[in-house]
Amino acid sequence: MDSEPLDPMDILAYTTEELQGRFRRAKDGTEKAKVISDFLCRWDADDALAPVKKMKIEFQDDLDWFNVTRPLPLKSLRGKLVVLDFFTYCCINCMHILPDLHALEELFPPESGLVVVGVHSPKFENEKDGANILSAVQRYGITHPIVNDARMTLWRAIGIRCWPSLLVLNPSGAPMLLLMGEGHGVFLQCFTEQALRHYKAKGEIDNAELPLKLATDSLPASNLRFPAKIARSENGRFAVADAGNHRILIFDSEGVVHQRIGGCSAGFVDGDFETARFNSPQGLDFLDDDVLIVADTENHALRQVTLSTRRVETLAGTGQQGIDRVGGKLGPLQAISSPWDIAAFRMRDMDMSFHVDERIVPEKAIVLVAMAGTHQIWGYFPEGIIWWKYRQLDPRTCLAICGNGMEENRNNSYPQNAAFAQPSGLALAKNFLFIADSESSSIRKVSMVDGKVMPVVGGDRNPLNLFAFGDVDGKQYNAKLQHPLAVAYNSVTDKIYVADTYNHKIKVIDTTASSVETLLIKDESDTTLQLNEPAGLCFDASGQLLYVADTNNHSIQLVDMKTLIAKTFLLNFSAVTAAQAATETDSLISGSLQLLKRVPLRACVQLKLRVNINLSNELTLTDGAPQRWTLKSAAPALRASATSGQIHNGTMQLQLERIASFLPTEEEVKLDIALSLCDAKSCLMKRFSLILRDSAADGAHLTSKPTDKAGVLDENINIYITQSDITVS
Numbered sequence: 012m013d014s015e016p017l018d019p020m021d022i023l024a025y026t027t028e029e030l031q032g033r034f035r036r037a038k039d040g041t042e043k044a045k046v047i048s049d050f051l052c053r054w055d056a057d058d059a060l061a062p063v064k065k066m067k068i069e070f071q072d073d074l075d076w077f078n079v080t081r082p083l084p085l086k087s088l089r090g091k092l093v094v095l096d097f098f099t100y101c102c103i104n105c106m107h108i109l110p111d112l113h114a115l116e117e118l119f120p121p122e123s124g125l126v127v128v129g130v131h132s133p134k135f136e137n138e139k140d141g142a143n144i145l146s147a148v149q150r151y152g153i154t155h156p157i158v159n160d161a162r163m164t165l166w167r168a169i170g171i172r173c174w175p176s177l178l179v180l181n182p183s184g185a186p187m188l189l190l191m192g193e194g195h196g197v198f199l200q201c202f203t204e205q206a207l208r209h210y211k212a213k214g215e216i217d218n219a220e221l222p223l224k225l226a227t228d229s230l231p232a233s234n235l236r237f238p239a240k241i242a243r244s245e246n247g248r249f250a251v252a253d254a255g256n257h258r259i260l261i262f263d264s265e266g267v268v269h270q271r272i273g274g275c276s277a278g279f280v281d282g283d284f285e286t287a288r289f290n291s292p293q294g295l296d297f298l299d300d301d302v303l304i305v306a307d308t309e310n311h312a313l314r315q316v317t318l319s320t321r322r323v324e325t326l327a328g329t330g331q332q333g334i335d336r337v338g339g340k341l342g343p344l345q346a347i348s349s350p351w352d353i354a355a356f357r358m359r360d361m362d363m364s365f366h367v368d369e370r371i372v373p374e375k376a377i378v379l380v381a382m383a384g385t386h387q388i389w390g391y392f393p394e395g396i397i398w399w400k401y402r403q404l405d406p407r408t409c410l411a412i413c414g415n416g417m418e419e420n421r422n423n424s425y426p427q428n429a430a431f432a433q434p435s436g437l438a439l440a441k442n443f444l445f446i447a448d449s450e451s452s453s454i455r456k457v458s459m460v461d462g463k464v465m466p467v468v469g470g471d472r473n474p475l476n477l478f479a480f481g482d483v484d485g486k487q488y489n490a491k492l493q494h495p496l497a498v499a500y501n502s503v504t505d506k507i508y509v510a511d512t513y514n515h516k517i518k519v520i521d522t523t524a525s526s527v528e529t530l531l532i533k534d535e536s537d538t539t540l541q542l543n544e545p546a547g548l549c550f551d552a553s554g555q556l557l558y559v560a561d562t563n564n565h566s567i568q569l570v571d572m573k574t575l576i577a578k579t580f581l582l583n584f585s586a587v588t589a590a591q592a593a594t595e596t597d598s599l600i601s602g603s604l605q606l607l608k609r610v611p612l613r614a615c616v617q618l619k620l621r622v623n624i625n626l627s628n629e630l631t632l633t634d635g636a637p638q639r640w641t642l643k644s645a646a647p648a649l650r651a652s653a654t655s656g657q658i659h660n661g662t663m664q665l666q667l668e669r670i671a672s673f674l675p676t677e678e679e680v681k682l683d684i685a686l687s688l689c690d691a692k693s694c695l696m697k698r699f700s701l702i703l704r705d706s707a708a709d710g711a712h713l714t715s716k717p718t719d720k721a722g723v724l725d726e727n728i729n730i731y732i733t734q735s736d737i738t739v740s
Contacts, residue, residue, distance in 0.1 A: 090217025100147035111196030137513035287323035294352030338410030348384025387414035420451035426462030452480035503554030616722030636687035
């Protein structure tokens with residue numbers, strides 16, 4: 012009896028996993044490159060791959076495209092190595108691979124023979140709309156071509172199974188790899204380098220440019236760009252995460268902006284308000300009137316803003332995405348993943364000691380974090396505390412407190428056995444923490460007494476069903492929401508308000524009846540208010556005014572809860588000092604500190620680079636913390652032995668080899684260096700760029716020794732770091 016033919020995608024998944032296994036077991040970069048080179052040489056002759064090679068992959072006609080001036084059918088990309096990124100813009104895992112793809116595109120632009128195409132394959136109805144996809148492309152700074160496959164036709168035709176999935180096509184259009192999920196950045200860079208070399212030697216690479224026209228270029232400059240969460244202090248200060256501008260704004264009830272924190276370019280820098288940099292901050296909350304805690308989402312960090320001293324410091328997170336689902340390390344030693352919202356408060360700990368006067372027992376700070384990247388609720392404990400189950404938590408500990416890390420809508424009396432699906436909004440109400448669990452399209456709550464996790468409205472009884480979404484008012488599971496991102500508690504009405512983001516509505520929950528209904532909000536012209544993916548909510552002290560971050564409309568709406576009439580809440584920047592405003596011009600916000608070193612790049616065939624980090628006496632490298640370097644860019648004629656790595660014992664090494672004979676007028680190599688340091692009292696992050704520029708450019712004098720006869724240059728660079736300064740020699 013004939014056996015059933017093997018599914019091509021099963022074959023592809025198997026061969027990819029086998030290749031990655033060999034890649035992981037390889038001892039060094041040379042061996043890893045050989046593993047991929049051998050795979051490429053065998054691929055053409057492998058008859059077992061015949062079902063895969065016969066696959067016909069093409070986009071439908073008449074689909075919407077973004078970042079290009081015309082559609083790019085796959086047949087027009089013959090001669091290119093093509094990476095198809097099957098994604099949906101709500102998915103946190105899809106967002107996590109965007110930095111990997113961006114780094115890949117920087118190393119291998121279209122002229123080198125690589126093309127990345129995002130195939131938007133929507134989960135939610137709202138995500139099918141081209142205008143909403145355009146906003147997402149602009150919000151996340153995506154620069155490669157995107158096609159809106161609204162009916163998921165290509166997904167179904169070839170059998171894609173999960174978000175995100177990367178399908179790599181060879182220059183003839185046949186699929187070679189299927190990479191599912193996150194964490195493939197290093198492998199994909201190495202594979203791309205070897206594949207381009209392999210197919211270039213066969214004469215199959217097309218070096219033509221693409222008809223790019225970036226959507227981000229058409230985004231107007233704005234005082235608010237994709238605003239996210241809004242928070243209020245007890246004394247009436249307000250803060251908004253101006254996510255698209257990578258900054259925090261502090262304003263009063265009249266809309267007067269008193270402080271701008273961070274710049275309009277992304278970065279990860281502590282310091283004063285002008286120096287500090289964030290990367291798409293989403294959530295924030297006041298711990299008290301002077302201290303604001305920020306979920307610095309794309310830096311994967313918690314940041315503290317102290318208004319009186321005008322300082323920003325990192326509480327937790329390394330600046331790189333973590334995969335830890337337990338935690339327990341102190342401060343910046345603890346890697347975290349895409350924090351999305353904050354609920355900061357103070358409470359007495361649960362110690363059992365005797366106090367003469369119970370009224371004067373001090374309260375201690377707790378920062379709760381919606382950790383979207385690991386589908387959990389985490390806690391940061393600045394002062395330490397005895398909390399649930401009388402557990403002793405040390406000062407500056409950061410760890411998971413609810414959720415096992417699985418992406419589910421699972422409730423449980425034991426917080427570690429519960430599971431969330433991309434929690435994205437938090438609100439404290441009496442003895443409960445209410446959670447906007449966006450991917451399950453539900454609102455849930457956690458008891459602040461014992462950690463029990465319970466349903467409120469939306470979602471489904473089946474914890475594995477994450478597709479129970481819609482737009483239906485009602486009770487408990489009969490109610491339907493669509494990817495809610497924010498919740499807010501009104502102490503006057505004792506109700507929870509929801510930003511039902513993908514339904515573009517504000518809804519109110521009666522927690523006693525576990526029911527939800529839509530607020531019929533109108534604008535000043537007496538027509539229904541047209542929100543666009545609202546992502547933040549906040550009440551004033553009276554509970555009569557609701558501030559709504561109308562995210563994709565780049566504005567804040569102020570809703571009178573008595574009349575349900577909304578008006579646009581305008582921010583007034585005139586009170587911000589001219590000195591602070593001057594620091595936010597494009598010419599001065601290129602990111603972190605840049606150190607320039609002149610090296611004879613054009614004169615060398617091979618550059619052996621050694622960078623030594625020298626610290627002043629009061630500083631040390633934080634034991635156990637990652638010390639990283641990343642190659643951000645290099646001249647096309649140069650090939651690097653690696654694109655990222657660890658700095659060991661204060662030293663990093665990199666080898667650059669010339670792979671092309673042409674000599675551009677100026678060559679440059681840019682390295683980003685991120686260090687975790689400690690002094691006697693605290694830990695701090697230092698991040699800066701080291702730029703190696705050709706010493707012959709602009710008539711610059713040679714500052715390094717010349718190359719040897721073989722064109723090999725050994726270059727030692729010393730970087731000196733003190734508390735206040737970084738220099739290079």
